[in-house]
Amino acid sequence: xxxxxxxxxxxxxxxxxxxxxxxxxxxxxxxxxxxxxxxxxxxxxxxxxxxxxxxxxxxxxxxxxxxxxxxxxxxxxxxxxxxxxxxxxxxxxxxxxxxxxxxxxxxxxxxxxxxxxxxxxxxxxxxxxxxxxxxxxxxxxxxxxxxxxxxxxxxxxxxxxxxxxxxxxxxxxxxxxxxxxxxxxxxxxxxxxxxxxxxxxxx
Amino acid sequence: xxxxxxxxxxxxxxxxxxxxxxxxxxxxxxxxxxxxxxxxxxxxxxxxxxxxxxxxxxxxxxxxxxxxxxxxxxxxxxxxxxxxxxxxxxxxxxxxxxxxxxxxxxxxxxxxxxxxxxxxxxxxxxxxxxxxxxxxxxxxxxxxxxxxxxxxxxxxxxxxxxxxxxxxxxxxxxxxxxxxxxxxxxxxxxxxxxxxxxxxxxxxxxxxxxxxxxxxxxxxxxxxxxxxxxxxxxxxxxxxxxxxxxxxxxxxxxxxxxxxxxxxxxxxxxxxxxxxxxxxxxxxxxxxxxxxxxxxxxxxxxxxxxxxxxxxxxxxxxxxxxxxxxxxxxxxxxxxxxxxxxxxxxxxxxxxxxxxxxxxxxxxxxxxxxxxxxxxxxxxxxxxxxxxxxxxxx
Numbered sequence: 001x002x003x004x005x006x007x008x009x010x011x012x013x014x015x016x017x018x019x020x021x022x023x024x025x026x027x028x029x030x031x032x033x034x035x036x037x038x039x040x041x042x043x044x045x046x047x048x049x050x051x052x053x054x055x056x057x058x059x060x061x062x063x064x065x066x067x068x069x070x071x072x073x074x075x076x077x078x079x080x081x082x083x084x085x086x087x088x089x090x091x092x093x094x095x096x097x098x099x100x101x102x103x104x105x106x107x108x109x110x111x112x113x114x115x116x117x118x119x120x121x122x123x124x125x126x127x128x129x130x131x132x133x134x135x136x137x138x139x140x141x142x143x144x145x146x147x148x149x150x151x152x153x154x155x156x157x158x159x160x161x162x163x164x165x166x167x168x169x170x171x172x173x174x175x176x177x178x179x180x181x182x183x184x185x186x187x188x189x190x191x192x193x194x195x196x197x198x199x200x201x202x203x
Numbered sequence: 204x205x206x207x208x209x210x211x212x213x214x215x216x217x218x219x220x221x222x223x224x225x226x227x228x229x230x231x232x233x234x235x236x237x238x239x240x241x242x243x244x245x246x247x248x249x250x251x252x253x254x255x256x257x258x259x260x261x262x263x264x265x266x267x268x269x270x271x272x273x274x275x276x277x278x279x280x281x282x283x284x285x286x287x288x289x290x291x292x293x294x295x296x297x298x299x300x301x302x303x304x305x306x307x308x309x310x311x312x313x314x315x316x317x318x319x320x321x322x323x324x325x326x327x328x329x330x331x332x333x334x335x336x337x338x339x340x341x342x343x344x345x346x347x348x349x350x351x352x353x354x355x356x357x358x359x360x361x362x363x364x365x366x367x368x369x370x371x372x373x374x375x376x377x378x379x380x381x382x383x384x385x386x387x388x389x390x391x392x393x394x395x396x397x398x399x400x401x402x403x404x405x406x407x408x409x410x411x412x413x414x415x416x417x418x419x420x421x422x423x424x425x426x427x428x429x430x431x432x433x434x435x436x437x438x439x440x441x442x443x444x445x446x447x448x449x450x451x452x453x454x455x456x457x458x459x460x461x462x463x464x465x466x467x468x469x470x471x472x473x474x475x476x477x478x479x480x481x482x483x484x485x486x487x488x489x490x491x492x493x494x495x496x497x498x499x500x501x502x503x504x505x506x507x508x509x510x511x512x513x514x515x516x517x518x519x520x521x522x523x524x525x526x527x528x529x530x531x532x533x534x535x536x537x538x539x540x541x542x543x544x545x546x547x548x549x550x551x552x553x554x555x556x557x558x559x560x561x562x563x564x565x566x567x568x569x570x571x572x573x574x575x576x577x578x579x580x581x582x583x584x585x586x587x588x589x590x591x592x593x594x595x596x597x
Contacts, residue, residue, distance in 0.1 A: 020336070021297035039304035042336050044491065045482035048540045063537065070294060072335045075444045076482060097293070 008052055008061035012172045014165070015080060015113075017105055018090035019098040020069030023124040026155035027090065028066050031165050036156055043068045045076055055169055062169055074108075081112035085176065086120070086168040093123040093139070093152060094131035106146055118171040119148045122164055127154035210236045217242060222253040231507040234500055234553065241352035244345075245425070247506040248432035262425075269324070269424035276327045277320055288327060291334050295322045302339045306495065308350060308409045309343060313416075317423040318342055325431060332441035337487040341433065344490060344498055345426040350409050353418050437512050440485060451517045452481045458521035458566060466528045473536045480543055484520050488512060492523070493548050493556070500553045504560050515567060522562035 016024040025040045025047070032049040047066040052059060065084070067077040081087075089105050091098040102121065109119060121143040123134060136152055143150030149167050153160040213236065216227050227246060235243045245251040252261050284292065299318045303309040309318075321342055326334035411419070439447035456477040459467045470477065483491055488505075490498055505511035505519070524531075527546065534542055548555075 020294060021301070037304065039301055039310075041304055041491075042298050042301050042339075044337050044486050046479065047544055048537075050537060050541070068336060070336045072333070072441070072443075072445075076478070 007059060009058040010173060010176065011061045011063060012085050012169055012176070013083060014062055014064045014086045014088060014168060014172075015084035016064065016066045016088045016090065017077070017108075018069055018122075019092070019095075019101045022069065022090045022092040022095070022098050023155050024069065024088075024090050025066055027088070027122070027124060027153060027161055027164075028064055030155040030158055030161045032064065034158075036158075038156070045073060046080060051165075053166070053169065055166065055173060058173070060169060060173060062165065064165075078108065078112050081109065082114060084113055084117055086118040086172040087113060088120055088122060088164065088168055090122040090124050091134070091139075092125050093134045094125050094128050096133040099123070099134040099138070099142075102142060116175060118168055118175065119146065120164055120168045120171075121146070121148050121150045123150070123152040124155060126152040126159060127157045209234065210238060213239045213243065217246075220255050222246060222255070224253050228507040228509075232504050234557070235503045237351065237499070238355065240348050240499065240503070244348060244502075244506055245429060248429050250425070250428045250432060265428050266421060266424040269427050270420070272324045272328065273320055276324050287333075291326045292323055294336070295319055295326070295334055295339075298322075298336060298339050303343050303495070308347065308411055311411045313414060313419050314346060314350070314411045317419055317426075318346070321423055321427045321430065324427060325434070329434070329438070332438060332443075335441040335486070337483075337490075338430075338434070338441070340487045340490040342426060342430050344495070344502060345429050346422065347409070347495065348499060349422050349426055349429075350411060350414075353414060353422055354409055357413055357418075433506075433512060436510050445486075447513070448482065448485045449478065451485050451513075451520070452478045454517040455481050455520045455524065458518065458570060459524060461570070462521070462566065463525045463528050466525065466532055469532045470539070473534075473539055475536065475539050475543075479540075480524065481520055484523070485516065488516070489519070489523070492546055493551060497551050497553055497556045500556045501560070515563065518563040518566040518570075519559065521566055522559050525562070526559060 016028055018024055020042070025043050026036060028047075028049055029035050029040065032051045043066055045068055049064045049066065050061065051064065052061045054060070065080050067073070067080065087109055089102060089109070091102055093099075106119075109117065121139065123136070123139040125131075139152065140150050149171075151160045151164045151167070153164055155161060209230075212230060213227075216222060216230065217239065224246065227243065231243050231247060242251070246253065250265070251258050281289075296319060299315050299322070300310075302318065308314055318339060322334055322339060325338070414422070434441070437447055439445070440451070441447075456467075459470075459477065470480075489501060493501065501519070505515060508515040527542075530542065531539060
C-alpha cells in the first residue's frame, strides 16, 4: 500500500529543525519507525517521513520533514519553513552551543515560517545525564519566554518522543480549522518551495 | 577473465616511464580493476605525476606538506582556534562517527582520527566554503580505495620494493612488484585470489587496526590531496548558496525536459522540485544513492572524464533519474518523496552502473555540443548561469 492512499481526516505538515547532531533524525526515526541507532547518517538537505495517528477521534496524517542542521544548508532548508504547520525545534542537552542557537532558530522561524505556526522546544539526549550542560529549568525558562511547550526527550530510550509529536500535532490541529489557508497548505506537499527550482503547480 | 585482461592492460600503461594520461583515462572510463584503482585514481586526479621518475619525490613532498599543514592548523592549542574554526571542528567531530555507518572500517579510531584531520585541514585551507556535510562521504570513498590498497601492500610487504610503506604500483620498481603478483591472479577463481587480487567487495570488511601509524598518516595525506583535487573542480557546489549545485540541477532539469518530458511534467504536477531530488545526489556525488561497492565504478568514469564531477555528472544524474522513470511516473507526491529518498539500488552491480554511464554518455554526446550548452558554459562564471538556456528552449 502506498502512503498517500491511506485514509485520513486531516493532514499536518511538521518540520524538524535545530543544530547538527542534536538528534532530529533520531527522534523522527524513533517516532515513525520505532528504531534507534547511535550512528545515524547525517541528513543532507531534507528528508521526509509519514506517520498517521489517531488524535482525539480524528485520523491525522503527519508529514514530517527532517532538515540538515548545518549552517551551509540554510538556503535550502529555509525554503521548507513556509507551509509548515508545526515546528519541532531540537537542541542537545549535552551541548550548550546547540541550546545557545535556539534563539537564532526562533528568529528564523519568525522570518521564514507562517506567522501562526505552532512550535515546540525539545531538549534531546536526556538519557545522557552525566554529560548534561543545560538544565531542565533553563530549557523550560526559554520555552516559557517564547510561549511554547517544552520536553526533554531521549530518542535512545524512547522517552517523551511520542508526547512531543502528539503535542505539536494537537496544537496545530486545534488551530487549523480556523486557518483559512489550511486547505491549500494541508493538501500541497511543497507550499514552501526550494528556491532556485522551477515553479510548478504550486505557484 | 575480462578483469584480468584489464589489469594487464593497465599494467602496461602504468609501467611506462611517462604515462599517457589520455590513454589511461580512456581505459579508466570503462572501469579500473580494484587492484590498480588507487594508483590510477591518483594519476587521474593529478596527484601523481605522469613521469615515473618524479613520482616518489612528489609524493614525499606532498606528504610533507600535509604534515606541515597539520602542524600549523590542527595540532594547535584550542585557544588558538577562531570561533569559526572551533565550529568547523565541532561539525567535523560530530559527522565523522556518522560516516558510512555499518561499515566497520569507519568505526575504527585510526580511520576516524584520519578523517577528522583531513577534513579539518581542508576546511581551514578553503574558507570560501569550509567543511560542508557530505564531504565526509566523498573522503570515505578515497579512504576505502586507499585503505584496501594499503592492506594489499601489507600482505606483500616482505617484498623488497614495498619497504617504504607501499605504493609499489607507482614505484620505479614497478616490474619487480608485478612479477610476484601475477601468478596469484592467473588461473584462480576470485575467492582464492591472492592479496593483490582481492575482490573489491572486500573493502567493506577492511581492518585498519593492522595499519601502522605511518601507513595511516600516508593514507591521510594521500586522501587529503586527492579529495582536494576533486573538491577544487566543484568548489562552488559548496560555497554560499551552493551555486554550482544549483547550476548542475538546472542542467539536469533541462535534460529531463528534453529526454523524458512525461516524467518532467509528472514531477512538476506533483510539486516535486528537481532540486529536492538532485540536492543530495550532487552534494554527495551519489554516494548516498548507490552501494559503496559500485560507487567506485561510477567514480572511475567520473575521474576519467575531464572535470567529470562538474561537467559529466549532470548527465549521470539525468540518466539516473530517467532510469526510474517508469516507477516515478506512477507515484504521487508523498510516495515520490519516499521512493526517491530510498531508491532500490541495494543490489546494483557494476553492470547496472555501466548501463547508467552509457546512458549518461549518450546524453552528453547528444546535448554537449548543442549551442544552448555552449551558452551555459559561457555563463558559468556569472549569475546568468542560474537561468538554464536548455530549459528556455525546451
